[in-house]
Structure formats: structure tokens, C-alpha cells
Amino acid sequence: xxxxxxxxxxxxxxxxxxxxxxxxxxxxxxxxxxxxxxxxxxxxxxxxxxxxxxxxxxxxxxxxxxxxxxxxxxxxxxxxxxxxxxxxxxxxxxxxxxxxxxxxxxxxxxxxxxxxxxxxxxxxxxxxxxxxxxxxxxxxxxxxxxxxxxxxxxxxxxxxxxxxxxxxxxxxxxxxxxxxxxxxxxxxxxxxxxxxxxxxxxxxxxxxxxxxxxxxxxxxxxxxxxxxxxxxxxxxxxxxxxxxxxxxxxxxxxxxxxxxxxxxxxxxxxxxxxxxxxxxxxxxxxxxxxxxxxxxxxxxxxxxxxxxxxxxxxxxxxxxxxxxxxxxxxxxxxxxxxx
Amino acid sequence: xxxxxxxxxxxxxxxxxxxxxxxxxxxxxxxxxxxxxxxxxxxxxxxxxxxxxxxxxxxxxxxxxxxxxxxxxxxxxxxxxxxxxxxxxxxxxxxxxxxxxxxxxxxxxxxxxxxxxxxxxxxxxxxxxxxxxxxxxxxxxxxxxxxxxxxxxxxxxxxxxxxxxxxxxxxxxxxxxxxxxxxxxxxxxxxxxxxxxxxxxxxxxxxxxxxxxxxxxxxxxxxxxxxxxxxxxxxxxxxxxxxxxxxxxxxxxxxxxxxxxxxxxxxxxxxxxxxxxxxxxxxxxxxxxxxxxxxxxxxxxxxxxxxxxxxxxxxxxxxxxxxxxxxxxxxxxxxxxxx
Numbered sequence: 001x002x003x004x005x006x007x008x009x010x011x012x013x014x015x016x017x018x019x020x021x022x023x024x025x026x027x028x029x030x031x032x033x034x035x036x037x038x039x040x041x042x043x044x045x046x047x048x049x050x051x052x053x054x055x056x057x058x059x060x061x062x063x064x065x066x067x068x069x070x071x072x073x074x075x076x077x078x079x080x081x082x083x084x085x086x087x088x089x090x091x092x093x094x095x096x097x098x099x100x101x102x103x104x105x106x107x108x109x110x111x112x113x114x115x116x117x118x119x120x121x122x123x124x125x126x127x128x129x130x131x132x133x134x135x136x137x138x139x140x141x142x143x144x145x146x147x148x149x150x151x152x153x154x155x156x157x158x159x160x161x162x163x164x165x166x167x168x169x170x171x172x173x174x175x176x177x178x179x180x181x182x183x184x185x186x187x188x189x190x191x192x193x194x195x196x197x198x199x200x201x202x203x204x205x206x207x208x209x210x211x212x213x214x215x216x217x218x219x220x221x222x223x224x225x226x227x228x229x230x231x232x233x234x235x236x237x238x239x240x241x242x243x244x245x246x247x248x249x250x251x252x253x254x255x256x257x258x259x260x261x262x263x264x265x266x267x268x269x270x271x272x273x274x275x276x277x278x279x280x281x282x283x284x285x286x287x288x289x290x291x292x293x294x295x296x297x298x299x300x301x302x303x304x305x306x307x308x309x310x311x312x313x314x315x316x317x318x319x320x321x322x323x324x325x326x327x328x329x330x331x332x333x334x335x336x337x338x339x
Numbered sequence: 340x341x342x343x344x345x346x347x348x349x350x351x352x353x354x355x356x357x358x359x360x361x362x363x364x365x366x367x368x369x370x371x372x373x374x375x376x377x378x379x380x381x382x383x384x385x386x387x388x389x390x391x392x393x394x395x396x397x398x399x400x401x402x403x404x405x406x407x408x409x410x411x412x413x414x415x416x417x418x419x420x421x422x423x424x425x426x427x428x429x430x431x432x433x434x435x436x437x438x439x440x441x442x443x444x445x446x447x448x449x450x451x452x453x454x455x456x457x458x459x460x461x462x463x464x465x466x467x468x469x470x471x472x473x474x475x476x477x478x479x480x481x482x483x484x485x486x487x488x489x490x491x492x493x494x495x496x497x498x499x500x501x502x503x504x505x506x507x508x509x510x511x512x513x514x515x516x517x518x519x520x521x522x523x524x525x526x527x528x529x530x531x532x533x534x535x536x537x538x539x540x541x542x543x544x545x546x547x548x549x550x551x552x553x554x555x556x557x558x559x560x561x562x563x564x565x566x567x568x569x570x571x572x573x574x575x576x577x578x579x580x581x582x583x584x585x586x587x588x589x590x591x592x593x594x595x596x597x598x599x600x601x602x603x604x605x606x607x608x609x610x611x612x613x614x615x616x617x618x619x620x621x622x623x624x625x626x627x628x629x630x631x632x633x634x635x636x637x638x639x640x641x642x643x644x645x646x647x648x649x650x651x652x653x654x655x656x657x658x659x660x661x662x663x664x665x666x667x668x669x670x671x672x673x674x675x676x677x678x
Contacts, residue, residue: 092570093594101594101618103569230442231431246611255432255440256627265611272585272607276600276624279440285618288595 003115004056004320004337009047012321017055017112020119025068028123030080032062033134034143035114036311036336037323038084039173040264045324048266055112056320058084059146061139062118064127071123078129081297082120083289084108084147089125099125099290114320114337128293131301138300140308140336144178145296148334149307150289151262152178152239153296156186158260158283159235163187168224169209170249171239172200174310174334175262177207179237181305184208192227194220194248200333203309217244221251232257238284241265247274255279262287311336342454343395343659343676348386351660356394356451359458364407367462369419371401372473373482374453375650375675376662377423378512379603384663387605394451395659397423398485400478401457403466410462417468420636421459422628423447423486428464438464438629453659453676467632470640477639479647479675483517484635487673488646489628490601491517491578492635497599497622498574500525507531507552507563509588510578511539513649513673514601516546518576520644523547527574531566533559533587539672542648556583560590571596577623580604586613594618601626650675 003017020029036059044051064078074080087094087102094102104122111118120126134142141149152175161167161183169179172195183191184207192211193204201212213223225232232254238246241263250270253259261284275282299305313332315323316339323335342356359368375398383390403417413419426433426441433441443461450457459465473481480488491514500506500522508518511534522530523546531550532543540551552562564571571593577585580602589609592598600623614621638644652671654662655678662674 092568096595098595098618229431241611243611255624256435256437261615265615268611270609270611270614272580272582272604272609275609276604279437279624280622282621283619285594285615 001116002317003112004317005053006044006051006056007053009051010045012045012056012324014318014320017115020117022066022068023119024121025070026122026124027068028064028071028074028120028127029066029117030060030062030120031065031117032060032113032115032339033079034139034336034338035060036143036334037327038147039175039327041324042328043264043266045328055115057112057114058108059143060108060113060118061142061146065117067123073124074127074129079133080127080129081142081145081293082108082127083150083293085286085289086121087125087290088122089290094125097288097291099288100286114317116339126290128297130297140311141300141306142297143336144307144310145293145300147289148174148310149178149296150292151175151287153182153292154287154289155179155237155239155260155262156182158258159237160258161186161188161235164189165234166190166192166228167235167237168192168194168233168252169237169239170194170245170252171263172197172204173239176237176239177203177310178307179239180204180209181207181307185299185305192224192233206309217248218251220248224252228254234258235260237262239263241268243268246270250275250278250280253278253280257281260284310334314338340455341656342451343656344392345383345390345395346392348390349384351384351395351663353657353659356454359456361405361407362458363460364409365461365463366407367403367410367413367459367466368405368456369399369401369459370404370456371399371452371454371678372418373478373675373677374399375482375673376666377486378514380663381667382603382605384667394454396451396453397447398482399447399452399457400481400485404456406462412463413466413468418472419466419468420481420484420632421447421466422489422632424625424628425460425465426629427461428629433464436627436630438627439625453656455678465629467636469636479650480639480645481636482675483646483649484632484639486628487513487649488517488635489631490514490626492521492631493626493628494518494576494578494599494601495521495525497597498576499597500527500574502526503528504573505529505531505567506574506576507533507572507591508576508578509533509584509591510602511536511543512578515576515578516542516649517646518578519543519548520546520646524638524644531563531572545648556587557590559587563591567593573597574599576601578602580607582607585609589614589617589619592617592619596620599623649673653677
């Protein structure tokens with residue numbers, strides 16, 4: 001089968017890979033309907049993380065082609081969405097809703113779902129079947145649920161978005177936009193998008209942003225305070241992962257407020273004393289997308305949310321190199337790869 | 340009146356200070372029944388923070404001697420306990436339970452309560468009267484409520500101590516010991532004290548610790564994991580504030596678990612990526628003691644808790660220099676100063 005491989009930072013090829021097989025009785029093999037490039041794939045593309053002929057991709061939707069003997073919740077022919085974090089969904093940590101910290105957790109990134117087919121371990125714990133076969137229009141939305149929607153939703157949930165709340169979102173990438181969608185869906189009264197890009201501001205407003213703040217860093221914090229009677233937002237979602245964005249998110253959260261941080265904070269050093277005197281709740285990390293999947297699929301199926309719009313470019317898998325380049329150069333927010 | 344002044348790091352004197360006066364109609368002036376030295380006072384004593392002839396002390400209990408015209412909830416003659424953070428208790432942040440981040444917050448440290456009398460601003464929002472005049476035996480317990488008990492309680496609450504939970508406490512100083520008391524009172528099933536000092540281990544067990552871990556750093560984390568089926572504690576209280584203790588607390592918290600950090604984290608740098616992949620809830624900072632004071636006073640009054648035992652040395656105010664030295668040299672856990 002064909003699949004994406006990053007030979008070294010900045011170099012992406014599409015090449016022949018071994019066909020996936022059932023290896024464990026809890027595995028499923030799926031044929032992908034679509035996959036995509038994640039903002040976090042750019043960490044290795046840009047050399048922040050190393051890359052040496054590694055398979056790429058951790059987001060996926062598709063049709064089950066084969067299941068192991070112990071798989072009971074999905075069957076051949078089902079259309080499924082899975083989390084980018086593979087989980088058993090039965091351990092104590094999963095049962096507490098933190099499937100991304102499952103005792104048997106694996107990352108789908110090690111499988112490489114930018115490919116025609118993929119072996120999904122712990123299929124019962126990882127995959128959720130849709131009520132039927134989706135339309136072509138529903139596929140991007142379901143694909144978003146695999147990571148960016150679930151991650152943005154986790155961020156908004158961690159920020160305690162809800163009725164009467166003012167939520168600020170730092171970052172206008174796909175995850176930030178999905179956090180805006182989630183905050184709106186969770187009932188937030190006011191949603192402040194921190195964004196400098198006109199076309200993303202427009203998408204932010206489409207998803208529910210009521211205010212736009214272009215300032216960054218301390219100026220951005222001051223602006224949020226101005227907009228919130230000097231207090232700061234009730235909740236802030238950090239969806240970038242840089243030093244500036246992280247501290248901006250900390251500073252924009254009111255005392256006793258809630259910070260949800262979902263940007264992968266690779267090179268961030270948080271001064272303990274600043275976090276201490278901020279006096280805020282913080283929750284973040286790889287999102288337990290599996291917790292939210294059934295509800296997200298329902299919302300998509302019922303047409304209540306439209307997350308698929310974050311894909312502003314669609315390319316065939318064979319053009320994956322261009323997909324990476326477009327995202328790296330910010331010509332695209334998020335690229336869907338099709339077959 | 341007599342009061343404690345730190346002339347420079349490491350040098351504490353007792354000297355004549357101006358008598359406090361009512362300055363604002365919301366002030367009260369109290370005569371202290373007792374005060375004490377805080378672990379955080381050692382930061383300036385040891386030169387981590389600067390000190391230049393500053394008044395000292397932020398913990399206090401005593402009798403109201405005078406009130407401003409607008410004070411309505413405490414009256415002359417009342418015995419009162421106040422938080423180390425002065426708050427109006429009416430603003431939006433206070434009403435959300437984060438009085439230590441009150442929009443009008445002041446630190447009692449700027450008043451210097453290691454003195455015979457003290458002006459307490461925003462008396463209605465800061466002070467809570469006891470049901471009557473306390474016995475001599477109740478005074479240390481009530482004094483503890485002013486900071487260390489309230490701070491330990493906040494830590495245990497932030498760590499979500501409750502029935503069925505395993506709570507680890509990093510630090511065996513007064514705040515750590517009070518966090519153990521709080522975790523027990525809140526119903527935790529298992530309380531692991533991280534302590535190397537035999538006499539503090541004994542006090543930790545007195546307050547409710549079920550297990551003692553002497554290892555620190557990564558070894559300490561491993562030990563907590565061993566004791567919790569490989570998962571980590573449901574909740575961890577960080578009550579030291581060093582780099583090692585903070586990261587030990589992060590590492591000892593299970594995925595999706597709760598970290599309450601109440602040690603003042605002066606020189607801590609938290610690697611963002613480690614916090615990210617820990618996938619934990621975190622809440623900390625200066626404790627909103629005022630939120631808990633009515634309940635803490637009730638528990639003390641009814642004899643349900645005995646926090647006064649953290650004072651293992653009592654000296655007259657005039658011997659404050661020895662009080663600081665004893666705590667600095669760890670000859671005492673916490674020193675009460677009397678008149």
C-alpha cells in the first residue's frame with residue numbers, strides 16, 4: 001500500500017509500505033476514507049523533533065476491513081472514527097475519562113495513518129462506529145473528530161466553557177478554531193479569538209468567536225483584561241504551544257479561572273512563581289478524544305456542528321509533500337488527504 | 340508597640356513600631372493573642388528574596404480593639420481569625436472562592452503581624468469571629484487556620500482528596516502536615532507522606548498518613564507508583580516549592596489526577612513538555628484561606644481537628660530571632676510567638 005514517510009526533517013515522500021495485518025486478536029484493519037496532516041506533524045517537519053524515515057499521520061476515518069477474534073464493538077463494513085491515542089478504554093485511567101493516559105496507551109503516530117490502510121490496536125477501546133455510512137460531506141467533519149475537534153473540545157472543556165462564561169482562545173490554527181466551536185457548543189457567552197490572520201478571524205467568527213484580539217504577549221493579556229472588566233477570562237484555551245502563547249494564556253486567565261492547554265508545549269519553560277501567583281486551574285496534554293467521540297459523532301451526524309470547514313485544502317495522498325509545505329508556509333490551515 | 344523587623348536577610352530584631360490606627364472605615368485594629376513564623380518567611384531570611392528593614396509576619400489571631408464605621412461583621416471584643424491574604428470577599432473573584440486573588444487583595448505580610456497589634460484592612464471580608472473566647476489550648480489551632488491549615492486544606496482540596504482516594508503529600512513541613520490532616524478530614528482512603536524526618540513522620544501518622552515514602556525525586560515517584568498499582572496517586576499536594584519537589588509531585592500524579600501546589604515555587608522552572616505529557620489537573624498558589632475559615636473554625640471549635648500540634652516551639656515575641664533560627668535550622672517545624 002501507499003503511505004507517507006518523512007525521510008528527514010522537511011522531506012516528505014509517498015512510498016510503498018507493507019500491508020497491515022491483524023497481529024493481536026484485539027486489532028482491526030481499516031481502509032482509510034480520508035486522513036490529514038496535523039499541526040504537530042510540523043514539529044518534525046521543521047526539525048524541532050527529529051525525523052528519520054518515519055511513518056506519518058495519526059488522524060483517520062475509514063471502513064473496517066478485518067477484525068481480530070476478540071473485537072466485539074465494531075465489525076467488517078462499519079465506518080469508524082478513532083482517536084489519535086490508542087486506548088483500551090477499560091483501565092482505571094480510561095474509566096476516569098483520560099484515555100490518552102491509558103495504561104496501555106499507544107500513539108497512532110507510530111502506526112502512520114497517512115496511508116491507504118492501517119492496523120488499529122485495541123479496536124474496541126479506540127474506534128467508534130458511526131450510525132451508518134457517511135456522506136462525502138460528512139467525512140471531513142468525522143475526520144476532524146479524530147484529533148483537532150476532540151482536542152479543541154478537550155481544551156474548551158478544561159477551560160470550563162459553559163453558559164455565562166467568557167472564554168479566550170490563544171491560537172487560530174485548526175485546534176484553536178475547534179476550541180471556539182466547542183466553547184460555543186458548550187454554551188459560552190463570549191468567545192475571544194486571539195488571531196492576526198484575516199481569513200482565520202473570519203473562520204473564528206463563523207465558529208462562534210464574538211471578539212477578536214490581535215495583540216500578543218503582555219499586550220494580548222492587557223487586551224483580554226480590558227475586555228473582561230480587568231479580571232481576565234473565566235477560561236482560556238492555549239492551542240499553540242510556544243513560550244509566548246503559553247504565558248499569554250496563563251496571564252489572560254482570571255484568578256481561580258481555568259486554563260486548558262492543548263498546544264504541544266515543546267520548548268516551553270513555565271516559571272513556577274508566575275504559575276503560582278496566577279492562582280489558576282490548569283489541565284492539558286494529549287486530549288482524551290475517545291471520551292468525547294460518541295457525542296462528537298452524534299453532533300456531526302445530526303448536523304449540529306460543522307467542524308469539517310477547518311480543512312481548507314484537499315489533496316490526494318500522493319501529493320502529501322505539497323500538503324506539508326502548504327501547512328508549513330501557512331497557505332493552508334489543515335490539509336485533508338484523500339485516495 | 341513591639342514588632343518584628345528583618346533588617347537584612349538572616350537578621351531579625353524586635354523593635355518599637357508605630358501603633359496601628361484605623362485608616363479606612365473598613366479597617367479593624369486587633370490585639371494579637373498569638374502570631375507565628377511561616378516557612379515562607381524563611382525565603383527572605385535565607386536571602387532568596389531581598390529584605391531591608393521590613394516588617395514581618397502574616398499570620399494572626401486576636402481580639403478586636405477598634406473598628407471603622409463601615410465594619411459590620413466583627414465588633415470590639417470579638418476573637419477573630421483572619422486570612423494571610425486580605426480580601427473584600429464581595430468581588431466576583433472572591434465570590435468564586437478565590438479570595439487570595441481578590442481584586443482588592445493585599446498581603447498581611449505588608450502589615451507585619453509579628454507584632455502586638457495590627458491594622459486589618461477590609462475587616463468584614465478578611466476576619467471571621469469565633470463563637471466565643473477560645474481557651475488557651477484552642478489558640479494555636481486557630482492561629483494555624485490563619486495560614487498553614489488553610490493552605491494545607493486548599494492543597495488537599497485542589498488534589499481532590501475524598502473517599503476512596505489515594506493522596507500523596509510532598510513535604511513534611513507545617514503545610515504538608517496540615518495537608519495530611521485535611522486529606523484525612525476530607526475522607527481520603529490512603530495518605531502517603533513523603534518525609535525523611537522520624538519526628539515528622541510520627542506527626543504525619545498522627546495526622547492521618549497511612550504510608551511513608553522516604554525516597555525523593557524520580558525514586559520517590561517510582562515508589563508512589565509501586566504503591567498505587569503503577570498508576571500514581573489520585574491526587575498530590577506539593578508543599579515545598581523546590582524544583583525537585585515540584586517535579587516529584589507532577590510525576591507522582593496519575594494521568595487525569597489532581598495536583599495541588601501550595602509550596603511557594605520561587606526557583607522552579609517547569610518544563611512545558613513534561614507538564615503536557617503528564618496530563619494532569621493542577622491548581623495552586625496562595626491559598627484562598629478565607630473561603631475555608633468558617634468551616635475550619637467550626638472543626639476546631641468542635642474539637643474535630645487538632646492543627647495546633649504543628650507548633651512544636653513557643654517563644655515570646657521578644658525572642659523572634661531565635662524563632663527564625665530554630666526554623667531555619669529545622670530545630671522546629673513551626674514556632675508560635677506569644678505576648
